[in-house]
Amino acid sequence: MIWIIPLLPIAGFLVLTVFGRRSPWQFSAGVGAGTVGVSAVLALIAGFTLASLPAAERSVVSSLGSWVVIPGFSVNFGLRLDALSDLMTMVVTVVAFLIHLYSTAFMRGKGDYHRYFAYLNLFVGSMLLLVLGSNLLVLFVGWEGVGLCSYLLIGFWYENPENGRAANKAFIVTRIADAALLVALFLTVAAFGTLDIPKVLASASAAGGSGIVTAIAALLLVGAIGKSAQLPFQLWLPDAMAGPTPVSALIHAATMVTAGVYLVARMHIFYALSPGVQLAVAIIGAATLLYGGLSALTQHDIKRILAYSTISQIGYMFLGLGVGAWSAAMFHFMNHAFFKALLFLGAGVVIHRLNDEHDIFRMGGVRRTDRLLFWLFMIGAGALTGIPLVTSGFYSKEAILESAWLYPHAGPFFWVIGAFGVFLTGAYVFRLFFHVFTGKPKGEGGSRPASAIFYPPMILLGLGAIFAGFLRTPRDLGNVKVISSFLNPVLASQGKESAGISTEATLQIIVAALSLLGVLAAWLGYRRSLKRRGTEAVTGHELSVGGRFLLSGMGADWLADNLVVRPFMWFAGLLRRDWLALVYVGVGRLSVLFHQALRYTQSGLIRWYLLGIGVGVLVTLGMVVFA
């Protein structure tokens, strides 16, 4: 019966594909949101049931039958609901349901309504297959499925070719990373003879720190960072903002991009056994969180700021995984899903109200038109920054940084990076906040009314953004361990003694101060830009060289274009003519040549023929006489 959870949205997809075009919009809305809603309810029921079970029994396996059975290899349609997959399932379905609700209003008049909900349903179904899969092949089906839906939804407004290009970029970059994931699957089959996750994990433990385990860990990591838009595969995510905003909220913030985090967490034994690769995870996480934060500082497209923010926050999750804080990383994932979705949905309302304006320098004073949105967005921004004590972001970042400090390989160094990231986060998100919500409205005005349906989902997300944090608090602040004990059977954390309470408290205070400093820096920067530019709209030309560099994502697109894309397309263009086939053309020409040559023997001149006969007779006689 666990199978109902992913199958229901997939059924929704099929129904909408066949019947959607000719049905009224309410049908699409109903089917789309309904299937996900039911799945969400089922997921929550399953979650609470699971939580009430003793730790040892906290998993349920359900199989729909065998998929491939050949001598030596078999794989089935298996789903496994355990603490980790259940946490993800609950978050995915609930957030997806809220976003579906929001979309029923948002997407009216913005394109093929039924197609949107069909794709979104297929996405949710695939994501659920991904997290619930009990073997790596089912996981991979979900993995590619979400990639496909991401592609379909980024390019949803297909009339603008730019959107299609962004969609292609996303798919191709992630497919390159997925190639590594596939090789990891081959290696797993070759080494362990199975793709069943519990069996693979058990075999890996038995195998210890062998080269194969390390290789698989590394390959899985490459696949994970592609899907999760970490360095160096991050360049597809900012462009993916071309899709409708609810899509950005769901796929490119809360769920699909966290699939990499899930994969590493699920296969954490491989990383625990390969300290080198785990260090790489931490390094990638730390580098990416800096990269995302710095790049976000200069962006002026509201969604791009949030996109780089997502890249950065997932960097935190990878940092958490890298330092062995598995459940802390998952905790941050959950909170991030709430506040990032809230921020994106809020941005969607802003964009909608301002007639599809995306540039924050052309916005302003939204507080006056939409008080509720102002507060909701502030909650989201605060949670993202990690405003101390009252936001979930504070607690989850704290959990990660706490473990980072204790990491045996240069822990404090990673802590410093993470702490600096908190400062950056406050700075970039409140920069956005001040430019959009405070001050006087800048653009030509004219506000499109926002539907009432936008708000309930955001309110619920806001509540999550505040209260979900209390599921795990540090030792000196209540020592709540709900999340970690829930996840413990699956993700026993890599044991380390904790630092003393006073060290912890000091570190917390520093980070809290940094978050507030970030907000302050944003405020000061905003005031300065107001003074300099008055009320005119500002474009990116005002940036310094350094600023422009950050604006371009540190030249990532330029690098990818010139180092990879252009040379490759040039090479493919060289081969456009089928050179190997020219050999045969040569053969053909040679035959024609012979033909031309031999034609001359058909000259029509009798004396030539008589000569030929004569010579032939002489040769034949000679052969007879001398043989």
Add this chain to the structure above:
Amino acid sequence: MSLVYLLLLPFVGGVLAAVIALKSRTWAHAVMMIAVVAMGVIVGIDFGVTGAAMASASGGSAAASGGSLRYLLETNAPWIPSLGISFHLGADGLTFVLLALTVVLGIVSLVASWRSTREHEAFYLLSIGLVISGVTGVFIAADLILFFLFWELMIVPMYFLISAWGGKGRERAAMKFFLFTQASGLLMLLSMIGLYLAHGSSTGTYTFDLAALSSWSSGAAASVPMVLLFTGFVIAFGVKLAVVPAHAWAPDAYAEAPTAGSILLSGLLLKSGAYGLLRFSIALFPAQTRQIAPVMLILGVITILYGGILAIRQTDIKRIIAYSSIGHMGFIILGLFSWTTLGYTGAIVMILSHGFTTSALFFVSGALEDRIGIRDIDGMGGLRKVVPRLAGAGTAFLVFALALPGTGNFLAEFLVLTGTFQVDIPIAVLGVVGSILSVIYALRAVHRVFDGVRKGEGKAEDLRAHETVALAALAVLVVWIGVLPGPVIKAAAPDRAAQLQTTVPYLGQGGGNG
């Protein structure tokens, strides 16, 4: 006897349809369709009946004495006894899988031909009937000369299909197709005769019967003459399968053939090359095939990569599909020559899945060409708005072709590469690179054709009911194979395939701790 009906139905159907076509086009098509459907019914019944009997009988009596093959259905009648040629037909599980493919693609090609008009409709239908008949014969022949007869029977009407009803470059394309396959076929004939003579001089019986020859030759001592004979077969099948570098005839033939021709060509004729490798090369010369396997693996991966890279910058949509198709053939080669059960199973699944996917793609491109008149993707664009259902189908099948998990294409590629990985890691990794290439060309095609804004003017009508049904059925088949490959795998399992069981010990292990 029913095997003979399978041969006769498309042939007689074609003749009847040709006669009727002189009076009524619609009835002619209907008759042909009925013939193919009837063929399908017979295949279904036969397989159901004999398959059940097979399953209930113990599968363990593999103690086949030399020459006794486990055919599910057999027809054997002397034909030209003085030359040792018999009219011997045989079908096992693998055959039924391929016959099912034949029937489906026959139906699809007829649906694709339904609406567009052409000259000499009678001859067209006759050619299609002959091609289907020839392909069927290739799949069920158990006597070498009979096999060669049907091999030729496939080629000649296809030549006419291309040269009479094809696109602009049809004369050249048809000629290339014919020369390549005919020349390699003649090499195969030489090898057959050589084998006949060798067997005869060694055992005293002169026969062309596959069973007798394979049990002798698989045990015969390796020698240069054997290698030469083997080469003749391999070249013929390799050319047919469009292995790089013998692929040169394929892109032109695909691109210039009429839609039905492309469907039959890509879906069936090329697969007969794979089938020939399996049934003849491997069964007759297992040792030599084993020896040549590393070379074939390399050629296979080159085919995958070459097909993929060339597809990227093509502007003719049929050529994109053509090179994509060639790339997929590379996977079949990898699967067969990896000599693992995983690889073999993947190859069989690919044969089916690729047949469905590529025929659907040609169907779509044919529908596009009918409506807009061009094949050049640079001249297309914005078609999603104009013909949404057709665009949806095109996108869906291009996405299937890039091996989306859940489809047969993915399952096939995964099984093939997992098997190949256990034999040769670098080649498997290169194969995965091939799957990246397929994403690039497929998405490029979707983007250029369907996204954006329409350049030309003129209305174009969306898919009609029968076209939608055909494409939907193909989509269901592709997904069905990807999700429930069980029946196909069981039917075509190597221990069931008649010759393979007695002569080829496919590795039973997919790897792992054993």
